[in-house]
Amino acid sequence: MCIITISRGSYSSGKEVAEKVAACLHYDCVSRDILLEASDRYEVDEIKLVKAIHDAPSILERRGRKKETYIAYIRSALVSRVRSDNVVYHGLAGHLLLRGIPHVVKVRIIADIDRRSAMEAQREGITLEKARSAIIADDEQRRKWTQSLYGVDPWDSSLYDLVVKVDRLSIADAVDIVCDAAKREAFKTTPASQQKMEDLVTACAVKAALIEEFPEVMVLSEYGNVIIHSASGGRHAQKIRKAVGALETTIGGINSIEVHADGNAPPGSV
Amino acid sequence: MTIIAISSDSYRMGREIGEKISKRLGYRYLDREILKEISAGSGISEGKLLKALEKTPSALGMSARDQAVYLAHIEKKVIGEFLKDNxxxxxxxxxxxxxxxxxVLKVRxxxxPEVLGKELAPGKDLSGDAMEKLIGRNENARKRWSLKAFSLDETDPSNYDMVISLNKIEINEAVKSIAEAVGYKKFKAMSYSLKCLKDEETAAEARTILFPRFPDAQVRANGPTVVVITKGMKREKQKKALIIKEMVGKIPGVNFVEVHIVNDILRQAAESLR
Structure with missing residues (x-):
């Protein structure tokens, strides 16, 4: 029992691998449906969520922090969806949105640029050169997105447990390798790792509830004890305290909520 | 005949994994121990060969020409070993x-990171940030080295069939995954892939002969034909082509040497200014 995130570029066969892994392990396979859930839950246009998770933020967007708000909604919907395990997620940034959870197998599926260009050219009916340019532009957009929001490069192999190149290894081989990894002891859900997951669900729900009004807050949950860190000083913290009063009843799993105005959010905060 | 080429950010870790795979599959294990043999055969000291595998050429250290020669000798010997066995x-x-x-199954x-940090700075108790920086510096150094030596980024995952992180996956599990992957049919040697390997060996041998005199030569082999591209002045084209043909033609099995001399624009400009 575990969660598998499959990161992929366009036309890298990652979707096929994810679907086959899910079928092989009898797991659920989720992707863009997370956006629908987030859209329903937080009453935001799905198209805005798609843009938030696909396009790198522009300079104006970085100031406005709207994109971060939408990503907090997506993250909250995602962690709620995968909390009970046995899920393969092959949407964008799963390995980053589920950071810190030990029973997540982080996989990246890559493919040769020529193979990807040929697939895009065939599907879109365009020339190979145009397809290649489109793929390079898409990869660059992904790189910018990840760097601007998480400060890491999606091509950095150390972000993943496993990177598989679908080229000489076929899709079926990649499926075998991923399924085999998922059965490893290291990725089995334990009571401690499940607790981390529950805490992440709680922290993400609190963050999503607060982010529009208080975009700078960082939230940490430990065994349901929620600590909110604000960098905006004491008066602001007072406002947050008032706002969180209602959350204890609307969000499950909360024992207590504390608000700190020090701004020194510990690692693991969302 | 099957070959597994392992790359790792830690020599010690790569060696441990390589040895375990070879034991599990009954394959021969090849690592830097072979430098002794290469040294004996080429007359280049073992230290210089090791340096060529680890250091980027610099003004005060090893020259790019020397590195190219040393690496060509290593390449020739290693490919020769690949042609013999699993x-x-x-x-x-x-x-x-x-x-x-x-x-060739290529695995990184x-x-x-904690194990690597301790290996890179033995005896030092580094903070998380310092360790991250040290690992980053090490990775950048390897990246520079591989780009300089082979025009390829060693840290780029697209140069491998598989990259396994030992953050959570244990060594024995990684060994099992690699040993199983090599059983996939694409990694079985075929006459064409063996020919490619033989061509690489011929090209590497030609490099060992040419690089001391023509360090910028680009060499490709296709069966008994070797193609060499190098830079030269217009007036020396014919002479250079003849020398190269003579040098490479001595390699057993080579019966045609095609030489292309590309105009050395920079040298030409420098001479015209004199």
Missing amino acids: VVCHGLAAHLYVLGVSH VLSN
Whole structure:
């Protein structure tokens, strides 16, 4: 029992691998449906969520922090969806949105640029050169997105447990390798790792509830004890305290909520 | 005949994994121990060969020409060993010069950052940030080295069939995954992939002969034909082509040498200003 995130570029066969892994392990396979859930839950246009998770933020967007708000909604919907395990997620940034959870197998599926260009050219009916340019532009957009929001490069192999190149290894081989990894002891859900997951669900729900009004807050949950860190000083913290009063009843799993105005959010905060 | 080329951010870790795979599969294990043999055969000291595998050329250190020569000798010997047997190879940069050979399974293994940090700074108790910076510097140095030596980024995952991080996956599990992957049919040697490997060996041998005199030569082999591209002045084209043909023609099995001399614009400009 575990969660598998499959990161992929366009036309890298990652979707096929994810679907086959899910079928092989009898797991659920989720992707863009997370956006629908987030859209329903937080009453935001799905198209805005798609843009938030696909396009790198522009300079104006970085100031406005709207994109971060939408990503907090997506993250909250995602962690709620995968909390009970046995899920393969092959949407964008799963390995980053589920950071810190030990029973997540982080996989990246890559493919040769020529193979990807040929697939895009065939599907879109365009020339190979145009397809290649489109793929390079898409990869660059992904790189910018990840760097601007998480400060890491999606091509950095150390972000993943496993990177598989679908080229000489076929899709079926990649499926075998991923399924085999998922059965490893290291990725089995334990009571401690499940607790981390529950805490992440709680922290993400609190963050999503607060982010529009208080975009700078960082939230940490430990065994349901929620600590909110604000960098905006004491008066602001007072406002947050008032706002969180209602959350204890609307969000499950909360024992207590504390608000700190020090701004020194510990690692693991969302 | 199957070959597994292992690359790792930690020599110790790559060696441990390589040895375990070779034991499990009954393959021969090849690592830097072979430098002794290369040294004996080429007359280049073992230290210089090791330096060529680890250091980027610099003004005060090893020259780019020397590095190219030393690496050509390593490449020739390693490919020769690949042609004999089932081999697991680590620490000899094989993943960078047999890229086009289909029956070579290329795997990169990434160590646990804490283990790697301790290996890079033995005896030091580094903070998380300092360790991250140290690992980053080490990775950048390897990237620079591989780009300079083979025009390929060693840290780029697209140069491998598989990258395994040992953050959570244990060494024995990684060994099992690699040993199983080599059983996939694409990694079985075929006559064409063996021919590619033989061509690489011929090209490497030609480099060992040419690089001391023509360090910028680009060499490709296709069966008994060797194609050499190098820079030269217009007036010396014919002479240079003849010398190269003579040098490379001595390699057993080579019966045609095609030489292309590209105009050396910079040298030409420099001479016209004199």
